[in-house]
Amino acid sequence: MPQPDASPTLAALYQSLILEHYRRPRNHGVLEDADVAVTVKNPLCGDQLVLQLAFDDTGAVRAARFRGQGCSISLATASMLTECITGKSREAIDATAHQFARMLEGDADAATEPALGDLRALSGVAKVPARIRCAQLPWEALERALSDGR
C-alpha cells in the first residue's frame, strides 16, 4: 500500500539522538540537595515527570535531575532539557524556552539555534501535532520549577 510521506516524518521524529537520550537519559534520578521539585502529569496518557533543580548564588541552575514515566519524546526532551539548562542563568533559560516553543510551532530558524543544543533534534515533533504535548511537558515542569524557585 502506498504510504505517502510516512518515512520522512517518522525518520525526522525518531532521530538516533532522541532514541539515545531515551535509552540513556542524562541527569536521570534524584537530586539530594534540590532547591525545588515539581511533578507534572499528562492525565490523558498517564505520563508523569518529576523535575528537581538546584540553584547557585546568582540564581543560575547549578544542577537538574528528572525521573518519571513517558514516551521517547517526553523522556528525551527531559534529558536534553536538563543538559541544556545546567549552568545557565534564568535569562538564558527563558530565551532558550522561547526558542524551543517557536521550534515546536514549526519555525525553521528557531530549529537551528545553537543554544538549543541536542534539543534541535526534536524539531520533527512540529509535524506531528498529537505529540507536541509530549515535548512540552518537561518545559512545563521547568517553568513551574523556576517560578517556585524564585
Added chain:
Amino acid sequence: MSALADRGDFPLLAANPELHYLDSAATTQKPRAVIDAIARYYECDNANPHRGAYALSVRATDRYREARQRVARFVGASDADCVIFTRGTTESLNLVASAWGRANVGAGDEIVITGAEHHANFVPWQQLALERGAELEICPLASDGRVDLERLRALVTPRTRVVAFAHVSNVLGGVNPVREIAALAHEVGAIAVCDGAQSVPHMPVRFDELGVDVYAFSGHKMCGPMGIGVLVGTRPLLESMPPYQTGGDMIEFVYDDRTTWNVLPHKFEAGTPNVAGAVGLAAAIEYLEGLVSTCHSERSEESRATCHSERSEESRAGKEIPRSARDDNAARDDNAARDDNRSARGATGVLQGMDAIAHHERALVQHAYERLSEIEGVTIYGPDATNRSGVLSFTLADIHPHDLATILDQQQVCIRAGHHCAQPLMRRLGVPATARASFYVYNDEADVDALAQGLLRARELFGYAAT
C-alpha cells in the same frame, strides 16, 4: 478473512480507503443507515416526546418507545420498561452507584469490584465507599486477567452489598463468567452490576438469562451515536431505587412540599430525552443484526481462505434479503449446528447478527494474535485467543505505546495507546501503558497485516534488527 460488513456502508471508511481503523473498543465508525436514521428523525418526526398534545409529538414519542423496545429485544430483556436510556455506560453505572448505592450501602458494608475495571466501573464505587464509610474490596485477577472465581468466592461476605464487574475487559478482552459471578453475589444477598460496554457490541447478550441485577452499555461502541447508552435492570431493583436526577418527565405529581415519581422507565429519565440518539441506536441494532456470514468450520489455511471469500459473497447477498424473509428459527438451528463439531461434518454454517460478529472477531483476533506473536519483542496481555473478544493489548520491546501509536498512525493504522481508562489494571500488569488494537465488523485481514507491518517498521525505527 474479509470484513463482515461492507466498508462502503461506512461513509468515513469509504472516504478513507487506506485507513486501518483498529480502535473500535473506544468508539466505532457509523454506518450510513445510522446517520440517515438520525437525520430522518430530525427531518420528519422531531418534537418533544411525552407531551402528546399534537400528532407530531405523538410521532416523536412513538419513535422513542419503538427504539426502547428494539433495544429490549436486542439484549433479551423481556420487560422494555426496565430499559433506561442514559448518556452511556458511564452514566448508567453512576446512576446505580448513586441512586441504589446511597440508599443501600452504609458504614462497614463491603463493595466488591475487580482489578480489571474501567474507571467508569471503578471510581463511582470507590467514591461511594469513601462517602458511606464502606470497604472497597478489589478482587484479584486470574493469570489470564479474568475474574478469579475462587478468590471472588473468598472475598464476598454477608456484608457485601454489591459485586460490580465487566462482562469483557476493555484492555485484556477476557470474557468473564457472568452467571457464576452473579450467583456468588446473590448467595450473600448482594446485587450484581455488570458493565457490558465491551460485550453487547460484540456477542449475543440475553439480559434475562445472565442473572445480573443491572447491566450497562453504550451506543457509540456498537455503530450507534455518541451520547446514548442503556441501563437494563430487573423490575424489583429499579422500582426499589430512588431517582438519580429529578426534574421534568420523571415526576408524577409535584406539590409545594413533595413530589411523587413517574413509573419506569421515566423515573430515571429526567429532562428531555435524547430521542435522536435512541433512534440512531435502534438503527445500529438493525444494521448489526442484519449482517450475515457463512463459514466452513475446517481450520486449515486452505479451507479458511475458501470460507472467507464465500462469506464475503454471502454477506453481500444477505443484505438484499428483506428482513421479513429471514427465518429466525433457521438461524438458530444453524447456530446450534455451528456449536456442534462442524469440522467432523464439514458443514457450512450460516451466521447472522451478533453470532456472525462474534465469529468474525474471533477469527480476526486469532489471526492478529498469531501475527503479533511472530514479532520479536511483542508481549500480548490477557487470555489466549480462544477466550477473548476482539481486543488485543500489547507492548513492543522498550518502545513506549505512544511512540507505537504515532508510528502506526503515519501508516494509517489507528490504535489506542495509554492506560485505557484502567490505571489500577495497568499497575497490576506492571506497565505504565499498553498499545491496544480492537476489531469490529468492518475490519479484515488487511487491517491486521497493516498492524503487523507497522510494528515491524517501529522495530526498525527504534534500531532493532529485522526479524
